[in-house]
Amino acid sequence: MKNYNTEMALWFAFLASFLLNNAxxxxxxxxxxxxxxxxxxxxxxxxxxxxxxxxxxxxxxxxxxxxxxxxxxxxxxxxxxxxxxxxxxxxxxxxxxxxxxxxxxxxxxxxxxxxxxxxxxxxxxxxxxxxxxxxxDGTSCNQSKKKSNSSKIAIAIIVPIVVVAILVAVCTFIIYRLKRPTEYSTGTSTMDTSIQLENRQFTYKDLEMITNNFQREIGRGGFGIVYSGFMIDGTQVAVKLRPQTSTQVVKEFMLEAHYLTRIHHKSLVSLIGYCKDENSLALVLEYMSEGSLHDHIRGLKAGGTRPLTWRDRIRIALESAQGLEYLHKGCNPPLIHRDVKPDNILLNAKLEAKIADFGMSRAFGNTNNTHVSTNHVVGTLGYVDPESHMTMQLTAKSDVFSFGVVLLQIVTGQPAIIQGSGHQNGSGSMNMNIIQWVRQRLARGNIESVVDARMQGEYDTNSIWKAADLALKCTAQSAAQRPTMTEVVVQLKECIELEAATGRNYNTNFYSVNNSNGYTNENYYMEQSHVSQNSTQEIEQMVGRVPTASGPVAR
Structure with missing residues (x-):
């Protein structure tokens, strides 16, 4: 009987706890x-x-x-x-x-x-x-009311004057518009003038007018199809359009797009606005006329343009690094790009580099088979941080790793995965990632064996050694051993100083703007700082020794 009473007491206690928790x-x-x-x-x-x-x-x-x-x-x-x-x-x-x-x-x-x-x-x-x-707070509100009361007399005097001034301005504007010729003959002249406002939400009809009914397709990517278009003031823009998918994706897109319209930096492609209308989602972006860094370093840019000089390349690397540094340090909360690669570094008419496709990777993962996605880790094969891929935890150092791969491509002109460059196996040569490919050659002290031959030797050896050294530090296996993007920016400025110190004059028939954009100035990005120079021995200590081979030794 005693055991029975004990069991009943325990059951009542459990039932009471359950009811309280549910309540x-x-x-x-x-x-x-x-x-x-x-x-x-x-x-x-x-x-x-x-x-x-x-x-x-x-x-x-x-x-x-x-x-x-x-x-x-x-x-x-x-x-x-x-x-x-x-x-x-x-x-x-x-x-x-x-x-x-x-x-x-x-x-x-x-x-x-x-x-x-x-x-x-x-x-x-x-x-x-x-x-x-x-x-x-309440105090500032009360102070505001007092100021409002004290200014009523002044307003009574000023208002009539302002009204007269406004009437004059309106009349002048009407006369100007009547005399001004129509700017567009393609239908965009009827576009709502509110489209001129930056950082706003567009309607689908706005996008049809901006792109002239999506007439000119200029590319396709992970987000969707990209169209060229023009705002009412003549500003050219890029419109990325994709169909809506799940309700959750739409919600994430709206929250993130609303946040990203408030981010502005000279080295980030500006998000002018966005659209969630009918069955589509869209981003309206700053137009970058010279395409991607990938097109230039891989020789895919049409029009017979010459390869980028080393001075062009190291400046582009610095501007890209400054964009990533801003995402990591200047945004609150910080943003991790998650997919840094040459395709996402775009160039404008002055060859100024800007980071693109930042911040939206939380909402959209690229379904292309070159992308790796494990839980929340996304990226492109050859650029994904192996430590983040293993732990499924992205950090700012994941972007540093990807940027290191990009910097190696800037130096070498090679892709992230080099076809048929590994050891022979039963079926032929294996592929090799660019990090391993560069490490082997730099350990032999042969910088010329990795430098893009299209630069025809027109570079400062110390500058290019320092850049290669920095790239390998960025791609260290352990995130703790990699520099921050702030440290990367400092090192790249030193690379520019070393190149500028040569006083080399490039034969520039490239873009006509090169003669006037200020980038040929040797003082560009110069700062008063000590320039550290890594020796061949330092490189060997970092990458390890491999059997030596003939070839010129740097420095």
Missing amino acids: GVSSQADNNVNAINAIKSNYGIKRNWNGDPCAPKNYAWDGLNCSYVVSGSPRITILSIASSGLTGEITNAFANLKELQTLDLSDNNLTGPIPDGLSQLPSLTLLVGDNAKLCS
């Missing part, structure tokens, strides 16, 4: 639903917000992401209601979403202070840009 999960789920419904009611949001915001998973509400766990109800972690015409103050209901990590309220007409409850959410990133009447 807690249900309560937390109800908090999410109640909070989001309060937000919807407060602002009169008209979307497909009905039922449970997170369930079923494939029909989660637009503008939010949820985390799904086995032992509990879904939690809202990302809420984006930017550009939704919200008015009034920020409601305290947002603070009831306890698991919220990102709240995007930008581009609305919100007023008043930011609630204190939001600052108590430990993991929250709050985006409130372009809300002119929003203030950080």
Whole structure:
């Protein structure tokens, strides 16, 4: 009887614990639903917000992401209601979403202070840009009101003057437009003038007008088909278009595109805007007229252009490194490119290099068979960091590895995987990656055996040795042994100083802009810094010795 009573007590304790846990999960789920419904009611949001915001998973509400766990109800972690015409103050209901990590309220007409409850959410990133009447706290709001009252008298005097000035300006503009000839005869003259605005969301009709009904295809890639087009002001752009796939992909695309439109750097291809309309997704990008670095170093650029000089190449390497450094250090949160390769380094009419296709790899993995994708690790065969591939953990050092492979290609003109350059086997020569190929030759002290012969010996030996040395450090097997992109930028500037010190004059019939773009100036990117020069012995220590072979020794 005693054992029976003991067993019954244990069962009652288990049942009570189970009921309490389920009550807690249900309560937390109800908090999410109640909070989001309060937000919807407060602002009169008209979307497909009905039922449970997170369930079923494939029909989660637009503008939010949820985390799904086995032992509990879904939690809202990302809420984006930017550009939704919200008015009034920020409601305290947002603070009831306890698991919220990102709240995007930008581009609305919100007023008043930011609630204190939001600052108590430990993991929250709050985006409130372009809300002119929003203030950080109650004190600043009160001060704003006082300033407003004190300025009413001044406004009463200034307004009539401004009105007259505006009328004059409007009349002048109308006269100018009437006299101005039509710029386009292809239909783009009727395009909505709002398309001139940068960093905005386009409609599918906008894209049809920009591309003249997608008339000129200029390429295809992992994202989709690329078309050339023109904005209303005549600016040429590239439009990348692809069909929509899953609902989750669309959500990730919208959140990431909205973030990337705010990233600007001289060495990054500008994302002008994006489109989610009808059945398609699209990116509107800065147009890069001279194609990719891959086309130039592999001799695929049409038009009979000469190969890039060493001065061109090392400058392009530096500009690319500065773009990656900005992604790693200048963005908050930092961005990892995930697919650094010559195809994603584009050149404009002045041969200025800019990094392309950054940031979107979380939403879109290339389905081409040259790409490796293991869980969240994506990239192109020959450029993927082996350590990240093994651990399935991408870091900034993964981009450093890929950049090292690109730098070796800049030096050698070879592809990342060199066909038939390995040891003989039963079926012929094996392929060899460019890292191994360069290591073997540099260990023999023969720099000329790896340098692209199309440069015809017109380079400073110390500069090219230093670049090759840097590339091999970037491609070290262990991420801990690789430099950061900031350190890479410093080293590449030293390579440019060494080349500039030769005073070499290149025979430039390449792009006519080369004579006026300033890059022939020997002081370009010069800084007052000590220039370290790696000896042949240092290279040997790094790559190891292999049997020596005849050939000129550097330095």
